[in-house]
Amino acid sequence: MSDYEDEMDVDAPKDLQFSSENASGKKRTVADLPVEAQDNLPWVEKYRPSSLDDVSGHQDILATINRFVETNRLPHLLLYGPPGTGKTSTILALARRIYGTKNMRQMVLELNASDDRGIDVVREQIKTFASTKQIFNMAPQGTAGSPLAGYKLIILDEADAMTSTAQMALRRIMERYTANTRFCVIANYTHKLSPALLSRCTRFRFSPLKEVDIRTLVDKVIEKEGVKIQPDAVDSLVTLSRGDMRRALNVLQACFASSIPLPMRDAPKAPRPEPETVTNATIYDCIAAPHPSDIQEIMSTILSTSDVTSCLNTVQTLKSSKGLALADILSALADQLQQLEVPAQTRITWLEGLAEIEWRLSGGGSEAIQTGGLVGVVRNGSYPEEFTGFAAFQLIPYFNMRYAIQGILLASLSVVDAERVLGAYIFARHGDRTPKIFGSTQLTDLGYREVFDSGSFYNERYISSDSPKQIEGISADIVNPKQISASAPSDAVLQNSATGFLQGVYPPVGKVASQTLGNGSSVESPLNGYQLIQLTPATTSKNAEDSTWLQGSSGCQKATVSSDNYFSSEMYTSLLSSTKEFYQSLSPMLDGAFVSSDMTFKNAYTIFDYLNVGKIHNSTSQFPHKSDLTDEVYHQLIALAGTHEFNLAYNSSDKVRAIDGAVLAGEILAGLNETIATKGKSKLNIGFGSYGTIFALFGLMQMPAASVDFTGIPDYASSMVFELVTNASGTDFPDKSDLSVRFMFHNGTITGSSEPTVYPLYGQSSKLLSWDDFASKTKEIAVTSDEEWCTMCGNTDGKCASSDRSSGSGSVSTSSTNGSGMSLVVAGVIGAMVTLAVILGLQAIFFLLGGFRIAKRNKASHETMSSLAGVEEKKV
Known part of the structure; x- marks a missing residue:
């Protein structure tokens, strides 16, 4: 946006004459800059077209605008279309042709309406600039008899962000000062502009650029900047830009910058290091777009796997590991689904469902819920919406259709070199x-x-x-x-x-496993x-199932000490206290297997194990059935046992606990x-x-x-x-x-x-x-x-006393631990978060429910439990 102190060009030399023939060819931003400054420019500005001939694409629009200039009949213009399609570059190149680079400051007012969007800007800056008349002749006469350069030009970029009041005020100014000012309104969406404003302009729609136009400029930039990039990476860059030249150049510059190794701190100044090659993966990572192989994996999982949980995990893993938004996955998935040869109704169902999910996301819908919706839409897309009234045999064609779709999908995912x-x-x-x-x-x-x-x-x-x-x-x-x-x-x-x-x-x-003996007889495997x-x-004795404590039989001294530390941790003591009532309430279901003092969080896994086996099996002397074990209590037992064993077995900051x-x-x-x-x-x-x-x-x-x-x-x-x-x-x-x-x-x-x-x-x-x-x-x-x-x-x-253990031979077997899941540095962060979440979540459960109060009847045999918990009793 330009800022003007002078309303009239009274300081301009009297002999100044400018025509399109001597217009400077320099770019607006790059003009007269030293090489070092140009190197630091965004490539979008560095390679912005300096003339209408340099503008990529839209030849029909450019031809019409050139005709306006040649005949001195330039109307008010409305340039609209998606971002990065050349709207601003076109009008700046036009202004440069008419006024020249040196005179644009006096003759052009460029405002970005997304910042200056109120009525005050219209009444003050725009009206003041439009109402002052140019008193110097800056260009030869046009063919129509009036000097085109005598008109001032006001560029309103992103005008669809202007308030409705400002737009209404602007229409009168456009009419009143037409004699000495031309307006160029630039917008992404015309429906946000008032009809009165639209009717006063000649409209030109800038559609997304063709891939060939984007590739031409991208190849030029690659050559001039010395970018090392793989051919398939260029293809991906052009495709993912989706007709947006600005996006293509920004991504290319970002990838190039990331390919240059950073110098060591305090290292002596050295020549610029050789950049690494930009790969296809680099492009996708920079744009944060899902790779086609990831989308194909999602499609394959959803359409060919019966387990819905696996489908959801596949999508969630992709989102979390690559930082993708569900909206990006939706767009890529829609593109891939349209390439499959499937019945028309199936494609319609898919696209309608994906459109509905995208609409819900735009309205603030939960990504987690809409992820489930995505899986449901694609899975159900191969079935008709209603089965009501059909006999069983009539459903067969629809199930066959699903299998046919799976076959088409698998065929589309095939590669030249099979894995x-x-x-x-x-x-x-x-x-x-x-x-x-x-x-x-x-x-x-x-x-x-x-x-x-x-x-x-x-x-x-x-x-x-x-x-x-x-x-x-x-x-x-x-x-x-x-x-x-x-x-x-x-x-x-x-x-x-x-x-x-x-x-x-x-x-x-069977008989395949047989041998013929030397005497001619045959013997078969039993x-x-x-x-x-x-x-x-x-x-x-690693992993002995008779051991009640994970580290009880590992034999690793430091691992045992590490696990001991868990029993003195704040989390353990907190849960031991907050879950006491809950575990005591389980007495009627424990059938005397545990004495009261053993019915605590300390024995969370052993208690869960006992009740879990009883829940699985019918009632026998060995498997007392737990019909009175509710799902609510069962899920709490699972959560508590998992928390206990997780922290007992793995610690993100102490690797030895995970020795096994x-x-x-x-x-x-x-x-x-x-x-x-x-x-x-x-x-x-x-x-x-x-x-x-x-x-x-x-x-x-x-x-x-x-x-x-x-x-x-x-x-x-x-x-x-x-x-x-x-x-x-x-x-x-x-x-x-x-x-x-x-x-x-x-x-x-x-x-x-x-x-x-x-x-x-x-x-x-x-x-x-x-x-x-x-x-x-x-x-x-x-x-x-x-x-x-x-x-x-x-x-x-033991084996560690052997004098030859320095030879390093012989692999070991030991046991233990639990998985919080992380590398040892990353684990510290994730482990802390998981532990905190577990503490807060479990405590909330017990505060909410107040514990389960079940009539207590203690008939436990302390002898039965003491032999099992002997190791653990030493830990508290």
Whole structure:
């Protein structure tokens, strides 16, 4: 915006004459600036067109305006359209052609109505400037006989922000001073301008620029500024600009600036460092737009996964990891859905639903609720809105249509080089078992079925020859002992769970498992071709299910001390006090298994475990059924047990408490490294443990940054898997540079109808980590040798007393912990927030409900409980 002290050009030289032929070609902002100053300019200003010939696109509009100038018949103008399409650049180039750069100050008044929007501006600045007449002849006569440069020009940018009163006052000024002033009104939306103002102007709509026009200028800027950028990144930049040149140049400049390494503080002045190459990912990160692969993953999950929770988690993870707004996801999703070949009614349903969600968001609707709406709209879009009155057989075509859409989707997501799975490391929790309170826990028939079903899923995914995810080269029928390894701690529940799981991975194969002997006779494997897979027992008592305390059997001295600190924490003492009444009220349901002094938050998990098993099973002497356990009380038990075990097992500022997660990280790294070292001969590693080890690993790998669900106790038969994959073509085992790792987790038993969910590791945005990144980040948290374990734990006896432990050989097994989920620095922040939220949330529950008052009848056997809580009693 210009500011004028003189109303008349009385100081102008009398012999000053200006015409379009001698108009300066310099830019308005860059004129007469030194090179250093020009380098610091925004590229939008640095490369703003200096003449009408330089304006990108809109050739029909420019031709008409040129004709107005040549015939000296310039009317009041209204330039409207989306931002970044050249409206302001066009009128400034026109003013420069008429007046020249040096005379624009006297002849042009530029106001931004978004700042100066009231009637006072119209009455004072605009009226004063328009009413003063130019007394010097600054241009030759036009063809119509009047000097065009004798007119003043008032530019009102963003005029749609002006008040209605100011607009009404402006219309009279435009009429009264037409003899010596021309107005150019610039707006994004004409519906915000008064009809009277619109009728006084010749309108030109500036539509979004074509991609070819944007690319022309972008290529020019890239060349002049020396930007190193990949071709596909240029394509993405042009596409994502959506016809907005300003956006394209701003994003390009931001990406270029971020590609220049920052010098070290106090370092001697050095030549400008070589910029890094701007990649496709850099463009998407800068714009904060969802990458097409992320949108395709959302579509694939929503349309082909029956688990709604997985669908919601996929969208929420994308939003949180990349800082995306739901509105951006909606726009990208709408573009992708329109590219699918689906019935017209399906596309209409999708687009109408997405439009409705976008409208609700614009009105201040909750993003969380509208995210659920998005999942519902896309999932239901492949069904008709009403099934009323249809017979069952009449619904079949509609279900077939959904499957057809899924097929189209999968085809659209295919890539030239199909992904190959080279190996995997699976870690699973045991199945349902008897309560810990009784000691000598045993796997139940239900638990056996749970782990067998989970193992069967991984057979279908990694072993079956019909699976697109089959591990490359793995034996599909008869197990090859060289390709698979499995281990579990020396604990009855975990050993039996591992056996059941492995039976699902490699089930009986009937007569295929037979051999012909030297005498010509044939022998068949018993139990219809039952297959034997060696199960290696862990060398320590890690994860023993008979242990009531997570750290009770780890043997790590410093980990035990770290967990002891939890029992003196403010959070523990606060919850111990505030939940006392609640736990005492559970006495009628505990059937004498706990004495009154043991019915406290100190035994939160053991109490939950006892009641949870009773809730699952029918009433027997071993499983007393808990029909009087309400959902409300049950959910409080889960929340309290999770809080207790989480803090007992993992601490963001004390890594040693998560010692078993660190050991498991080392085992995962060793297993995948073995696959790489043997060039794929070792293919599948399977480990088993309790929720403690899973929690510890979740914490160290920052999983709660991806989803807060990772701070809850995993269900029986939960499993996680680390896939080693590549997109490299050919049949040879690829180089490490072509390898990536994908992490997946499923809470509870997994079957063919429920896929595991993919989550990003270590707080990253990408759900696929390169092998080098995965290996380097995992090494930071892993314990890979006895020496490291002994050093971290501070142990000096047993294996740690051995003189040769400095050799660093031998991996360790230990147990424990819980997962808050973070790297050790990030964990401090997230862990503190989660802990605070848990304290406030749980205390609010108990203040609100006042505790549950149930008639107390104490018939507990102190002898039963004392043997289980002996370790914990020392902690308080």
